[in-house]
Amino acid sequence: MKRSVQGVGGAALMAVLLISCLNSGFYFTADLYPAWMLYGLLLFFGGAAALIRHAAASGNERVGPASFGSVSETLWILSPFILMTVYAFHWLLGPLSVHGTVNQLLRWWFYGLFAVSAAAVVRRKGGQRVLAAAWHAAGALLCGSALLAVCGVLPLPHAVVFSSNVGISASGARLAGLVEYPNTFGMLMAAFLLERLFALLRHEPGAGEARLLRAALPLLPYAAALLLSESRGAWLAAGAALAAGLALQRRRSLAPLLLAAAAFAGAALLYRQLAAASLAVRPVPGLLALAGGWAGSMLAGLGVCRLARSGAASRRRLAWAAGGILAAAGAAAVFLTVQERIVRNFGTVTARGAMYRDAWRLFGQAPWFGQGGETWRFSYRAVQSNPYVGSQVHSGYLDMLLNTGILGTSVLLLMLAAAGVILFRRRRELLPAYAVFALHGAVDLDFSFGVVWLLMFLLAARGLSDQTAKADGVLVQREEDGEPSYERAGKAAGGSRQRPQLARSRHRLSALGTASLLLLWLGLTGGGVWLAFRGEMGHRLHEQAMAETSQVQAAALLRSSLEWNPADAGTALELARRLPPRDAETVLKRSLSYSPGHPGLLFALADNAVRRGDAYAAAFWTEAGFRRDKYNAGEQTKSLEGLFRLARRKLASGSVTEARRTVAAGLALYDEYVRRAADSSRAQVRNDREFGLTREARIWGRELARLERSLPVSE
Incomplete structure (x- = not known):
């Protein structure tokens, strides 16, 4: 029974991640409501079952093994809930936008529950494989769907963004995938690419060719998708993270880098072919180009890798020379395609500079605590120094400063640092992928996508070890001779046992603390489900009203929508258009009280x-x-x-x-x-x-x- 529950938990975690990929990366909070309800209900009933098991076990004075994580783990787990609490205080005190604040509260609530679930899954037997499978499934879905859309096989209306502005796209088209935003899509592809690359470098020098080829298989699709996004920020973040990751390699064989060089050259060639066709090719030629470039890069990589692993020094030098030529050829092919955009067109950079200056002035209005959720979205029109379009401030850290001030941003930075410490200590090969998230989020709106945070929490959870409780100085519970006892981890097995009476007292305190945590868990999940349900009902009724031909019926639906979600200004505006002036004034003023x-x-x-x-x-x-x-x-x-x-x-x-x-x-x-x-x-x-x-x-x-x-x- 217990194993089946754990299996359901892992499957639910993977399902939520894949659903986020299929719903524009959870950019729109309305897409998050159904997932919140289903996932929250599952966690609620799981917590209720755990509470029942705990009550039954407490009667016999036996409780399952309990562990207390390190400071970095505790900080990482608690930070989303602290940020949720900050938004809750904003809600109570009267924010700039109640609707935006509740949306952010729900998001961090959801992220926190996901992080706890990921940490719980990874501590179970086989949990590492479950999280790795979820990561790879998300990467395969995002990358595979995007490339199939380019090849004309999979109809995704918003997977490709077209623009005749050379400052935005060198080829006239950019790959955006399921997230429908090229820059964030490029960042995600860079993270998946670096995760695979540094996993490849973990292989021992004597690893078999078949094993290396399996590990290197996703390199070309990820690299091609990254290039097709034409995200300069993602390219720079990937380069910086790659350099830092290679600097951390110690006594590792770098021969697998030759496989990566070949994959990059193949991806660059594929990029030039698809870019020349503005990412609109027929299925058969597109699939043939993809398959040919993929197979050719794998064969070339295998060939140079064999040379590098041979005993002759001359062959090794030849292999590295060939790898350098492949990498240089790929870089040249990309540069010649995007030269105009890289060298001369910096319009988007200039626009970001104006946004950042305006946002900094807005930050000065409430530097310590901010003004609540989505402050920039509701304020930028009043503070912008020139008429740019930018409902997003294009910096996750600056956006958090505006929302929660120095207080909330400090929590965010501590959370990111704690996750980095976890990975540095236990899964150093995952740090470059994690660094891409942290770096690119500083210059774009990645942090507005729920899938980005889910993947970041998943990545950090993969750094948690099944042996976390065995760190020095951490209290762990053991059972010897049928009675619970507590000892310092790191002591020899023959260390002194504490007196049975003291052990029983501590055991009862631990049981009480566990019961309190389970009750808190039930409250968190239940409250979140109810809030998400209200948001979903309001959104669904609004959508029904927009499809209604009868103005009277549409007005009735909009009134019902506002009853469920009174802070939605869009619904209030739609209702006011359908009412007499006096009634409309009442609706508009009430809505203005939620969004001054x-x-x-x-x-x-x-x-x-x-x-x-x-x-x-x-x-x-x-x-x-x-x-x-x-x-x-x-x-x-x-x-x-x-x-x-x-x-x-x-x-x-x-x-x-x-x-x-x-x-x-x-x-x-x-x-x-x-x-x-x-x-x-x-x-x-x-x-x-x-x-x-x-x-x-x-x-x-x-x-x-x-x-x-x-x-x-x-x-």
Whole structure:
């Protein structure tokens, strides 16, 4: 029974990881809700079963072996729950966005449970193989599906991202795979590639050829997928991690590197062929090119590896020379393809620099504790120094600074450091793959993908040994002669035993602590399942409303959605469009209490005030909208039109004072709009939002000025 439960736990862990790959890497929290519920329920019932077993065992004063991990393990396990707690405090204190904060709380809650599960699985017999299988299954799914999509075999609509901008893509197309974002996909391929490469270097010098070939088999697909992503950041992170990993190699045979050199050359050749076709080839030619490059690289690698392992020094030198030529040829092939983008086009780097400067100023508003989940997403329009598009700050560490301040970021850094220490001590060959995650997350939005954190926790858990409890200074429980006793690990087997009475007392305290932990576990999983269920119900009802043709029925569904998830501003906006002005105002204001400063809500309230004829509210909300979304030409133009029409209605009804107030507000906002558009044009900055003074805005500005001149001096 116990073994079957453990087997189910390992299978569930693998299933969650694969589901995350199939759902855009859990980038969208709505995709996480169903997985949270199913996985959480499984963990809840598993914890309940463990509590029942524990209660039965406690009656006989027998408890299973208990162990206390090292400081690094404890810190690694607790950190996700500490970050979850930080977001919980933000939720209670009133964050910038309740919806974003709850989303982040649920994410770290989920990551923490996954980490605990991975640590529990790896300590069981065969657990290392289970985690390794989960890692390789995720890599095979991500890489295989992407390459099959390029070859036209597997229809994945968003697996390839097309762009005619040379600064974004040298070939006009980039591979994004199931995660649908090339940079993160490239980083993942780099991590899987380095994990296989350094696993290859672990083989003893006398390892058989068949064993080496099996270990080297995934190198070409991972390398090809990495190159096809055209992610310069992923390439740099992979290079830095590779150099650091090779520096850590001690008295290891480096001959398997020749297999890697051959695989890289084959991947580079395949990259040039597929890039020339803009990653759109027919199935038969595509599969033939993939199979030919794969087989050729394996044969070439085997040949040079044989030479390197021969007894003659001349043959070994020839092998290394051939390996160097293969690596150089591959690098040259790649460089000639992306030369223009690498040497001259740094538009994305410049845009990131602007984001980082703006984010740093935003960080200064709440440096110690941050402003809650998804702070950048809800604030960047108000603080951006030029009209770039960037709902993500493109730095995981900076994003955490904005969300949780120095406090939360310190916890994050300690967690990453603890995982690094675990791997350094026990599975050093996994460090380069882990380093790719940590390095690339600093310059891109990788940490917004749930699959990235799941893989990082899985990688760190693979560094946990079945013999963790045997470290010096760690208390372990043993049973001798039918009675529990405790001794310091590292003592000789003949060490002194403690008195039976003291041992029993400690045993009871340990049993009480275990029962408390199990109860806490039940509370964590049960509470998370309920919160995820509410989010899923709200999301599902929202989707049903969007597909509903009847406006009355759609409004009813949206109301139900808000009952389940009242903090969702998108649902509130959709409902407000279907309601009379007074009812819509109530919905919008209630939603604004959950997301203070939300630009969409502010502009919707301004439009609602115009519809209701409230001149004061129209001016107030329009000004607030301009302030929170400085470079939204469409909404600002629409708001100017609304103010003009409202002022004209007020004048026609005889309310000259309100008309004058509305015109004055409109002209002031128009002048600000004109100034900002002129500043952006003169600065010649990146204008992803196509911000500028629209023709319609000029018309409404002139109409407002004409209306002002026609107003009587006094009412």
